[in-house]
Amino acid sequence: MSFHGKPLSFFWGKQQSYFCNSVFVVLFHFFLRGILMKNRLFLLSLVVMGAFVAGCEDTSTNTPVKFIPAPPSNLMALSMSETSVRLKWTPSPSESNTEFQGYRITTTSGTQTFNPITTAKGQTIVEIVGLDAGKIYTFSVAAITADTASSSISIEWAGAKRFRGIRAFETASANGSGIRLLDGTNLTIANGTEWDVCLDTRVVGGQENWAFGSPGASTYTDDNGNFLRGAQAGQRSKATIVLSDSGAMGYTPYVVLADSLEAVFESQAIGTGKKHVQIMVENLQNQTKSLVFYAMVAPDNSAAPNLAQYRFAKILLKASGGAVLQGTSPNRYVEIDYSIQPAVGVPYALVGGFTPVANPRIVKIGMQSNR
Numbered sequence: 001m002s003f004h005g006k007p008l009s010f011f012w013g014k015q016q017s018y019f020c021n022s023v024f025v026v027l028f029h030f031f032l033r034g035i036l037m038k039n040r041l042f043l044l045s046l047v048v049m050g051a052f053v054a055g056c057e058d059t060s061t062n063t064p065v066k067f068i069p070a071p072p073s074n075l076m077a078l079s080m081s082e083t084s085v086r087l088k089w090t091p092s093p094s095e096s097n098t099e100f101q102g103y104r105i106t107t108t109s110g111t112q113t114f115n116p117i118t119t120a121k122g123q124t125i126v127e128i129v130g131l132d133a134g135k136i137y138t139f140s141v142a143a144i145t146a147d148t149a150s151s152s153i154s155i156e157w158a159g160a161k162r163f164r165g166i167r168a169f170e171t172a173s174a175n176g177s178g179i180r181l182l183d184g185t186n187l188t189i190a191n192g193t194e195w196d197v198c199l200d201t202r203v204v205g206g207q208e209n210w211a212f213g214s215p216g217a218s219t220y221t222d223d224n225g226n227f228l229r230g231a232q233a234g235q236r237s238k239a240t241i242v243l244s245d246s247g248a249m250g251y252t253p254y255v256v257l258a259d260s261l262e263a264v265f266e267s268q269a270i271g272t273g274k275k276h277v278q279i280m281v282e283n284l285q286n287q288t289k290s291l292v293f294y295a296m297v298a299p300d301n302s303a304a305p306n307l308a309q310y311r312f313a314k315i316l317l318k319a320s321g322g323a324v325l326q327g328t329s330p331n332r333y334v335e336i337d338y339s340i341q342p343a344v345g346v347p348y349a350l351v352g353g354f355t356p357v358a359n360p361r362i363v364k365i366g367m368q369s370n371r
Helices: 008-037 040-056 189-194
Strands: 073-081 084-090 102-109 117-120 125-128 137-144 153-157 161-169 178-180 185-187 197-200 211-213 241-244 255-257 275-278 291-297 311-317 333-340
Touching: 073 137, 073 153, 073 161, 084 137, 084 153, 102 125, 117 125, 161 178, 161 185, 161 197, 178 189, 185 189
Parallel strands: none
Antiparallel strands: 073 084, 084 125, 102 117, 102 137, 137 153, 161 333, 178 185, 178 197, 197 211, 241 275, 241 291, 255 291, 291 311, 311 333
16 A cells, blocks of 8 residues: 555554654663663563563565566477477567566476576577477477576477478379388389379379379279279378368368478477378469368278378478479479478477377368369
């Protein structure tokens, strides 16, 4: 409480001083009389004076309130390599306060704890290096002053292996139309059962429709995902899942327009909240901008691959000169950059109970518009 801008304790302090001084004079008078009279009044006044002086002593202190900053928000992560992760967050609303100094980032995994990293005010992107490949880490960020800290925000993430400039060629090319993602190998149809993703350039329904994605959804295979021709005829393709938009009717690959993998951060595990189907990103002949999509790669081409053995990949279909399709016939191609998690069952960030669906539905090329 206050009065005229001053706390009541201020006025009490003033009045207390006047009151104590007045009473002390009276007690001191009796003290002197007690000495002169050499009686019990001396002893009594001495005791009362001691108690009164103790009671009048001003023991109040003015403890300053320390400024505690508000926490940052919207923490996101990006796997830069198998051993490094980049973090990004929305600044604390307390950055405008003069006591605000920056952010403290802590990294833990089980009992392992890294030395905290600090960044200056306004720096909201940091790269954590020296991580173990395939290991999930918890990254926490707090806003700090010289002697206080906000509550922390956290995200679980892991590094992933990177590949750049890997190509898949058109069907008519002697070069391979498929890619094995774990090692970046380009493969021809003779090794189609090892394809994780492929480029399909056949005419569908009398119309050109270049597509890239799940082999089981391509025209290389039948409605059950079995290869139609060549040495691989009758053999099953890998059940590569391309994550699809959970907000769209039917099945449409979930894509993000971006010029690089570095431009796309995630705030939750890859695959969370998405439909799991075998599908392709279609009509690439009309695509003028680079885009990112997400895949879950089966361990083999068996009829019932182990769901715990899927690997997660983030793929950039690169555009150059306003087109995704590059080169000249018969060696036209698409080029991809991508990251893949070599550790099985780790969707970059681990989510309890998260697994691919068994026997993911095949949405054949040209059928995405069906509702």
